[in-house]
Amino acid sequence: MTDPWASAQSATDGIAAGPRALAFVNHGCACIIVSLVWCYRFSLRPVLGGQCRHQPTCSQYMLDAVEKYGPYRGAWRGIKRLARCGPWGGCGHDPA
Numbered sequence: 001m002t003d004p005w006a007s008a009q010s011a012t013d014g015i016a017a018g019p020r021a022l023a024f025v026n027h028g029c030a031c032i033i034v035s036l037v038w039c040y041r042f043s044l045r046p047v048l049g050g051q052c053r054h055q056p057t058c059s060q061y062m063l064d065a066v067e068k069y070g071p072y073r074g075a076w077r078g079i080k081r082l083a084r085c086g087p088w089g090g091c092g093h094d095p096a
Contacts, residue, residue: 030066053091061096
């Protein structure tokens with residue numbers, strides 16, 4: 001005879017694992033974004049030069065936004081900042 005409580009317990013284990021799994025995925029995405037920013041800093045930034053007209057720089061803004069808002073919203077805010085950064089955009093202090 002099977003225990004009816006065993007199946008109920010395994011069902012609740014799956015529910016509790018959901019938020020942990022989501023946190024694990026979010027952390028992994030954040031690590032990937034941070035790694036890409038650091039790869040840019042060590043490979044392309046020395047070649048292109050420091051031409052960002054904002055403070056903090058766009059790469060630092062991306063790191064701050066990912067830390068403050070999480071990987072998805074922070075990456076979106078960083079991409080929007082990169083779109084604003086250029087000769088047609090503004091300049092000055094623009095924190096995340």
